[in-house]
Structures are given as structure tokens and as C-alpha cells.
Amino acid sequence: MTKPLRIGVAGLGVVGTSLARLLHRQANALAMRAEGPVVLAAYSARSPRPERPEIAAARFWGDAVELAAKADVDVFVELIGGAGGVALAAVKAALGRGLPVVTANKAMLAAHGLELAALSEAHGAPLFYEAAVGGGIPVIKTLRESLAGNAIRRVSGILNGTCNYILSKMETERLPFDVCLAEAQRHGYAEADPTFDVGGFDTAHKLAILASLAFGSKIDAEAVSVEGIESITLDDLVAADELGYRIKLLGVAERTAHGVEQRVHPTMVGKGAPLAQTMGVLNAVSIDGDAVGELTLVGPGAGGDATASAVAADLVDVARGVRLPVFGRPAALLSDADRVPMQRHEGGYYVRLTVVDRPGAMGAIAARFGDRMISLEAIMQKRATKEWAEAGVVPVVLMTHGTTEASIRDALARTLEEGVVREKPQVIRIERDGV
Amino acid sequence: MTKPLRIGVAGLGVVGTSLARLLHRQANALAMRAEGPVVLAAYSARSPRPERPEIAAARFWGDAVELAAKADVDVFVELIGGAGGVALAAVKAALGRGLPVVTANKAMLAAHGLELAALSEAHGAPLFYEAAVGGGIPVIKTLRESLAGNAIRRVSGILNGTCNYILSKMETERLPFDVCLAEAQRHGYAEADPTFDVGGFDTAHKLAILASLAFGSKIDAEAVSVEGIESITLDDLVAADELGYRIKLLGVAERTAHGVEQRVHPTMVGKGAPLAQTMGVLNAVSIDGDAVGELTLVGPGAGGDATASAVAADLVDVARGVRLPVFGRPAALLSDADRVPMQRHEGGYYVRLTVVDRPGAMGAIAARFGDRMISLEAIMQKRATKEWAEAGVVPVVLMTHGTTEASIRDALARTLEEGVVREKPQVIRIERDGV
Numbered sequence: 072m073t074k075p076l077r078i079g080v081a082g083l084g085v086v087g088t089s090l091a092r093l094l095h096r097q098a099n100a101l102a103m104r105a106e107g108p109v110v111l112a113a114y115s116a117r118s119p120r121p122e123r124p125e126i127a128a129a130r131f132w133g134d135a136v137e138l139a140a141k142a143d144v145d146v147f148v149e150l151i152g153g154a155g156g157v158a159l160a161a162v163k164a165a166l167g168r169g170l171p172v173v174t175a176n177k178a179m180l181a182a183h184g185l186e187l188a189a190l191s192e193a194h195g196a197p198l199f200y201e202a203a204v205g206g207g208i209p210v211i212k213t214l215r216e217s218l219a220g221n222a223i224r225r226v227s228g229i230l231n232g233t234c235n236y237i238l239s240k241m242e243t244e245r246l247p248f249d250v251c252l253a254e255a256q257r258h259g260y261a262e263a264d265p266t267f268d269v270g271g272f273d274t275a276h277k278l279a280i281l282a283s284l285a286f287g288s289k290i291d292a293e294a295v296s297v298e299g300i301e302s303i304t305l306d307d308l309v310a311a312d313e314l315g316y317r318i319k320l321l322g323v324a325e326r327t328a329h330g331v332e333q334r335v336h337p338t339m340v341g342k343g344a345p346l347a348q349t350m351g352v353l354n355a356v357s358i359d360g361d362a363v364g365e366l367t368l369v370g371p372g373a374g375g376d377a378t379a380s381a382v383a384a385d386l387v388d389v390a391r392g393v394r395l396p397v398f399g400r401p402a403a404l405l406s407d408a409d410r411v412p413m414q415r416h417e418g419g420y421y422v423r424l425t426v427v428d429r430p431g432a433m434g435a436i437a438a439r440f441g442d443r444m445i446s447l448e449a450i451m452q453k454r455a456t457k458e459w460a461e462a463g464v465v466p467v468v469l470m471t472h473g474t475t476e477a478s479i480r481d482a483l484a485r486t487l488e489e490g491v492v493r494e495k496p497q498v499i500r501i502e503r504d505g506v
Numbered sequence: 507m508t509k510p511l512r513i514g515v516a517g518l519g520v521v522g523t524s525l526a527r528l529l530h531r532q533a534n535a536l537a538m539r540a541e542g543p544v545v546l547a548a549y550s551a552r553s554p555r556p557e558r559p560e561i562a563a564a565r566f567w568g569d570a571v572e573l574a575a576k577a578d579v580d581v582f583v584e585l586i587g588g589a590g591g592v593a594l595a596a597v598k599a600a601l602g603r604g605l606p607v608v609t610a611n612k613a614m615l616a617a618h619g620l621e622l623a624a625l626s627e628a629h630g631a632p633l634f635y636e637a638a639v640g641g642g643i644p645v646i647k648t649l650r651e652s653l654a655g656n657a658i659r660r661v662s663g664i665l666n667g668t669c670n671y672i673l674s675k676m677e678t679e680r681l682p683f684d685v686c687l688a689e690a691q692r693h694g695y696a697e698a699d700p701t702f703d704v705g706g707f708d709t710a711h712k713l714a715i716l717a718s719l720a721f722g723s724k725i726d727a728e729a730v731s732v733e734g735i736e737s738i739t740l741d742d743l744v745a746a747d748e749l750g751y752r753i754k755l756l757g758v759a760e761r762t763a764h765g766v767e768q769r770v771h772p773t774m775v776g777k778g779a780p781l782a783q784t785m786g787v788l789n790a791v792s793i794d795g796d797a798v799g800e801l802t803l804v805g806p807g808a809g810g811d812a813t814a815s816a817v818a819a820d821l822v823d824v825a826r827g828v829r830l831p832v833f834g835r836p837a838a839l840l841s842d843a844d845r846v847p848m849q850r851h852e853g854g855y856y857v858r859l860t861v862v863d864r865p866g867a868m869g870a871i872a873a874r875f876g877d878r879m880i881s882l883e884a885i886m887q888k889r890a891t892k893e894w895a896e897a898g899v900v901p902v903v904l905m906t907h908g909t910t911e912a913s914i915r916d917a918l919a920r921t922l923e924e925g926v927v928r929e930k931p932q933v934i935r936i937e938r939d940g941v
Binding site for chain 1 (some may be wrong): 652
């Protein structure tokens with residue numbers, strides 16, 4: 072109960088300062104769980120922060136890589152961020168000297184996870200990253216430990232709070248995308264350049280991590296098909312609502328007949344599903360295992376304190392000597408990730424079309440869908456507004472039964488060619504059950 | 507990667523046979539995660555089961571205690587059930603010889619958990635019990651490991667699938683309790699004698715385990731106030747629905763000004779809360795930690811495969827040499843559980859009264875509530891049916907703002923004394939936020 076765990080933290084941003092405060096506040100409880108004191112011994116940042124009492128006793132390093140390589144610590148915590156650069160160099164330096172590493176850096180894991188896993192094994196230095204996916208939600212531990220006896224069939228999740236905030240606000244307040252994005256920026260939920268979030272790339276990084284853990288494959292960000300939420304309109308959200316769905320940006324990794332699909336896209340989710348009920352900045356992950364069935368974890372996916380909670384749990388595991396292969400099995404036993412083309416995806420589709428208002432137009436569309444053996448579950452044509460009527464078009468929503476992405480894309484290309492449809496059709500995939 | 511983990515399983519009921527099948531089916535994946543084969547080496551049951559291929563190679567023992575005491579195994583799995591008797595004797599025998607134990611037995615832990623924790627520590631034999639609460643939901647690991655950096659403020663959960671099935675069916679199909687209980691029995695969700703489930707006792711055992719883990723206190727089943735769902739009527743469910751609530755049997759352990767409350771009772775939960783959206787036989791647990799905020803885990807709370815999934819995860823932890831204090835901290839450091847009398851509970855209340863239909867009756871009731879400084883948030887009086895009218899009474903529902911249980915009970919006792927109310931009033935506690 073006496074040997075302290077000396078921590079070196081690189082990066083004192085929102086998460087780093089929350090972590091320092093947590094270690095201070097929970098010192099007694101952590102000491103009990105870690106079987107010894109957990110002490111902030113060193114940190115790196117742009118400048119020293121002697122004014123903070125919870126940091127005062129720690130040694131300042133101006134350079135994160137130097138801290139990782141030389142500081143007299145027992146574990147290195149990387150909270151700098153970024154796929155490469157200083158973060159990657161520092162983590163490699165720490166692992167290279169056999170130092171356990173805790174990180175919240177999903178971009179780095181998505182880009183260099185396999186290399187880091189090999190380095191971790193070569194030097195017997197564990198790498199923990201609970202905070203990298205789902206913030207405070209213990210999804211990494213659940214996949215890596217709690218579901219060890221399961222063959223995973225699907226992992227699907229709302230992994231980006233910014234997108235979920237925007238979509239929730241658009242739906243509940245009937246506001247357009249731009250207004251909700253600006254609101255998210257005002258609250259600090261979205262960056263000035265929101266592309267990384269709303270384009271689906273952050274979700275893709277997190278999904279790549281979950282897919283590797285769930286399916287025992289090499290982490291492969293290139294295997295993820297990515298679509299963002301920028302094209303989602305209020306019309307889509309209203310139509311989804313009327314049809315009994317919500318639109319969520321999901322990351323889905325799923326075993327199919329063609330291999331494991333990894334995809335990020337706006338998704339129609341039935342309102343009864345737990346993921347549909349996850350609103351605002353919350354994150355949620357549903358995991359379908361052959362023994363456990365469907366398990367859903369919901370909680371705060373970001374924020375300093377929630378993320379620090381996940382880092383602290385990893386630190387206690389480090390203190391207790393927990394050793395686990397980075398992606399659940401030795402790196403040499405990870406399979407190559409499947410790269411299933413999105414064209415082969417099978418499922419139902421929501422399609423919103425701007426149809427030319429003339430006799431036979433709907434018949435032509437129906438014929439093109441029929442040619443590809445796509446059967447329709449629902450057709451919804453609303454009375455056109457004045458603007459629509461003046462433009463000579465009507466908005467039409469189609470819901471299809473199960474088909475392939477290739478068939479849908481082909482049918483839609485033909486309707487555009489034939490001139491019965493104007494503008495790019497909106498296409499949103501439907502997840503039927505269990506998400 | 508070569509040393510096998512030899513398992514001895516006591517009890518080949520639904521969970522035991524599911525576990526044997528899982529170990530067989532997932533042999534390769536488990537060997538990878540456990541860093542060696544996981545082998546069913548011995549079992550006890552009423553009679554040998556040589557016909558099952560996944561059991562054929564295991565040695566049969568007619569006596570579970572003898573297996574625990576003598577079998578040449580590396581871990582003992584107790585799946586017999588029951589608070590004492592053979593299960594307890596076998597677990598003690600195993601721990602006593604330093605053998606790690608995995609159990610799904612919540613009744614045993616609730617009654618003898620502290621003694622077993624001390625035995626576990628004395629002999630350096632870990633005791634795992636993920637399957638004891640929430641079936642396949644990893645709530646034990648989440649509390650014992652993932653939230654190590656949090657001060658827990660509240661744990662609340664739907665911990666009994668039978669009760670949730672009955673309440674969900676009553677609400678959605680507008681059927682009375684007896685009909686839904688019979689249906690639950692027909693599906694095998696409820697025992698012939700349903701008291702243990704519908705009386706709230708099973709939930710209380712599970713809550714006692716969660717409370718000990720969450721608040722670092724000695725497990726104390728006597729500290730739990732217990733009410734079942736037998737008194738819930740269709741009228742209550744309909745009124746709840748109209749008021750924006752669902753009625754759920756919750757187990758709640760919560761830090762209050764008077765100490766940590768542990769209580770099991772039917773509860774009005776706002777429809778927007780994750781626990782309200784958990785329907786049918788599913789279980790759900792919400793945990794409120796000071797760093798993480800609110801975390802909710804939803805999944806199958808029972809069933810052979812889901813429970814076996816949790817047991818298998820514990821077995822992999824055993825194989826990997828994980829050692830944790832049974833209730834998260836050494837037994838000597840567990841505090842005494844608070845025994846907060848239910849009379850001191852503070853919160854909002856739903857009260858359904860059978861009011862005598864005469865001038866001044868409602869005024870008398872309002873006066874008695876006013877005397878106790880109870881302010882009302884809503885009053886709902888429906889037009890009486892013919893039966894009610896003939897009996898000269900009207901049904902009235904009151905929703906109160908925050909008050910104490912003592913005040914409510916006192917006010918209701920007075921209205922009964924004054925003869926303005928007939929029959930025992932229905933009283934259901936309201937959980938305002940975060941459940």
C-alpha cells in the first residue's frame with residue numbers, strides 16, 4: 072500500500088487540468104484502489120503553472136518528448152492530441168523505454184495504432200486508451216474485457232457529441248443545420264472549423280478503434296466509409312419523424328456476408344431503439360454479442376471531467392499491474408481489416424427526391440426502382456409549397472425494403488439521366504433492428 | 507500461452523449449460539484472451555451428463571462442496587444459487603483452499619458478502635461476481651474498475667426483468683397485474699411463487715451489492731427498504747402516463763444529507779429518462795459519479811447466455827491474474843452501511859386516493875397536506891365511473907413537490923382518521939432527475 076504511482080502528463084488543456092484536479096480531489100479513494108498513492112510527478116505544457124495547487128509539486132518540462140523519454144515517472148499520460156507530431160513522438164519515446172502509456176488520442180490510434188501495439192508488446196509497456204472513445208463511457212474495457220466470451224456481431228454508436236447536438240437541436244427545435252452548428256460553436260461544442268466533427272472523421276477514428284477490438288482486426292482507418300451530416304436538411308428530419316425514425320450520425324462496424332463493414336453516415340434509427348433516444352451531446356454505443364445479446368452504454372462522450380474519469384480508471388489499472396494486448400489480442404494475431412466497398416452494403420434506404428411535376432414522372436421513378444428489384448415500403452408525397460410549385464417540382468420521400476447500395480445508386484442515376492428528378496437525391500441508410 | 511485454466515463448475519442448470527456451451531464455442535477466442543486454454547475440467551450436478559459433448563471430458567462430482575474442496579481445478583464457479591446451504595459451503599471451501607471463485611449468486615453475496623470478502627483476502631483467492639447483478643451488463647466491472655476516479659452520488663437501476671416485464675406489459679397493453687404476472691409465468695420469466703421477484707427482494711439483494719461497491723460500505727441487506735409491485739394498479743400506470751411518467755421498480759442507493767439511502771420501490775420516472783425507456787425483460791443501471799456525470803448501461807439482465815457471458819469475462823480475468831478487493835477496497839476499510847429510515851426520505855410523491863364524494867372532502871385533504879407544509883404540483887380528479895359513483899367515492903391523484911416521507915404518511919393517516927378517504931392510499935415516490 073505504499074509505493075506511489077508517479078504520473079507524467081503531457082498537455083494541460085481541458086482534460087489535463089481536469090485530471091490534475093481529479094487526482095487531487097480523489098487522492099484517498101485512488102490510493103485505496105491503486106494500492107498506493109497516485110501522484111502527479113511531472114507535466115509538460117506551453118508554460119509552467121505553479122499557481123495551481125494540484126500541480127505545484129510536479130516538475131515542469133517544456134518538451135513533451137523529453138518528459139516521455141527522461142522524466143522519473145511510472146506512467147506517461149498523453150493529452151496533447153493530433154494524429155502525429157509531438158503526441159506520437161512522445162508516446163513512442165515512453166513505450167520505447169518500457170513506460171506504460173495512457174492516452175485519449177483517437178486520431179493517433181486510428182493512424183498509428185498497429186505500430187503502437189507492436190511497440191507496446193516489444194517493450195512490455197501497456198497502452199491504455201479508455202478516454203479515446205466515448206469520453207467517460209467504459210466502452211474500451213467492455214469490449215476488451217467484459218465481452219471476452221462473445222463473438223461480436225455489430226458495434227454501432229453515436230460517437231460524436233457535436234453531431235448529435237446539432238441533429239437533436241434541428242429535430243426538436245425545427246431549425247436548419249447552419250443555425251444549429253453556430254449554436255454548437257457558441258457553446259464550445261464545435262470548433263471554428265467544424266469539418267472534423269460534422270464531416271464524420273472524428274466518428275470514423277473512434278469506430279476504427281472499436282472495430283479492431285470487436286473483430287480482432289488491424290486498426291485501419293482506410294477501411295471506414297465516411298459521410299458527414301452536412302447534407303441533412305430539416306425536411307429529412309421532419310420526414311424521419313413522421314415515419315417513426317430519428318436521424319443520427321452512427322458509426323457502425325458489422326459482420327456481413329461480404330466481410331466486416333465499417334461505415335459512418337447519417338442513419339435512420341427507429342425511435343424505440345436506445346440510440347434514437349440518445350439526445351444532445353451524449354454519446355451511446357450498442358454492442359451485439361452472440362452470448363450477451365444487445366448491450367447499450369450511454370453517457371457523456373466529451374468534457375474535461377468525464378474524460379479525466381476514464382484516464383483515472385486506466386491509471387488505476389496501470390497501478391494494479393494490469394497487462395492486456397492493446398487491441399485485445401497480440402498484434403501478430405490481428406487479421407487484416409476487410410475493406411468492404413459501400414456499394415455492397417445491404418439494407419433499407421430513405422430517398423428524398425425533387426421530382427419534376429409532370430404526368431408520368433412518378434411512374435418513371437417507380438419503373439427504375441422496379442428494374443433493380445427494389446421494393447418500396449412507403450412513398451410520401453407532400454403538397455408542394457408555393458416555391459416548389461413555381462419551380463415545377465414536388466418533394467417525394469421513398470422508403471425501400473432491403474436492397475443494395477449499388478442498386479439504389481444505379482436507379483437514382485437513371486432517374487437523373489431521364490430528367491424526372493432534379494438536384495442530387497438525398498440518400499439515408501436505415502438501420503432496421505437492434506441499434 | 508500454454509498453461510490451461512481448469513474450471514470446476516457447480517450446478518448445470520440454465521446458466522451452467524450455457525457456460526459449458528460458451529466455453530466450447532469460444533475456445534479459441536478465450537484462449538487468446540486468457541493467454542491459455544480455458545477448460546471445463548470438473549462439474550457437479552444431480553447426475554452425470556456424459557451425453558453432452560462440451561461436458562464429456564469433465565470429471566463428474568456428485569457433491570459440490572467436495573468438488574470445491576478437492577477437485578484438481580484452478581477456479582471454482584458456483585452456479586447453484588441460494589443464500590446459504592451447499593452454495594455457501596462450496597464457495598467457502600474453495601476460497602479456504604485459495605481457489606479463485608466466480609459466482610452469479612446475489613442472494614449469497616447479500617447475506618454473506620462481507621464474510622466471503624474477508625475469506626477471499628485471508629487466502630488470497632479472488633471472488634468475482636459480474637453475473638450476480640444485471641446479467642450480461644458489466645455493471646460490477648464498471649463500478650469496481652471504470653469509475654475508480656469518481657465519488658459516486660447515486661446508483662439506480664431496473665434490476666429485475668420479471669417486474670419490468672410485468673409493468674411494461676400492464677402499461678402498453680392496459681392489462682391488470684394478475685394477467686401480466688400469469689403471462690410472465692407462462693414465458694418462464696417468473697417463478698410459480700413470484701414473491702421473491704415481485705416483492706422486490708431480488709432487486710434488494712442486487713442493490714445491496716451495488717451500494718457496497720459504489721459507497722465503500724459493508725454489504726448490508728438489512729439497510730435496504732423494500733416495497734414490491736403487487737399494489738400497482740392499471741389506474742396508477744394510466745395516471746403516470748398522463749402525467750408524463752412511467753412506473754418502474756427501481757433499486758436506488760443515493761448519498762443524502764442523512765446518509766446513504768438504499769431503497770427498492772415502485773417509482774415514477776420521467777419518460778425522457780433512460781430508465782423509463784427500458785422496457786420488457788431488459789435491465790438498466792444509471793450511475794451518477796462526480797467526474798463522469800450520468801452513465802447508463804442497458805442490456806439483458808437474465809437468461810443463460812447473457813449470464814454465461816458475464817461468467818466467462820470473470821474467468822478471463824482470473825486467468826490473467828487480476829486481483830481486486832471483493833467490494834473495491836479491503837474489507838477492513840469498508841464503512842458500516844447507513845441505515846436511513848424511509849421516513850426521512852425526501853422527494854416528490856404521487857398519491858392516489860379514494861375520496862368520499864361529499865362537500866368539503868377535497869378541502870379537508872388539502873388542509874391536511876397544507877398542515878404538513880406539503881405543496882401540491884398537480885391534482886387530477888377524473889369523472890367517476892358508475893361503480894365509483896354508486897360507492898359514493900371519487901378517485902383523486904395528487905402530485906407533491908419535494909417533502910418528506912414522514913410528512914406524507916402523517917397527512918394521509920389524518921385524512922383516513924377524518925373519514926374523507928376510503929381504502930389504503932396508493933403512494934409512489936417520484937425520482938425527479940437523472941434516473
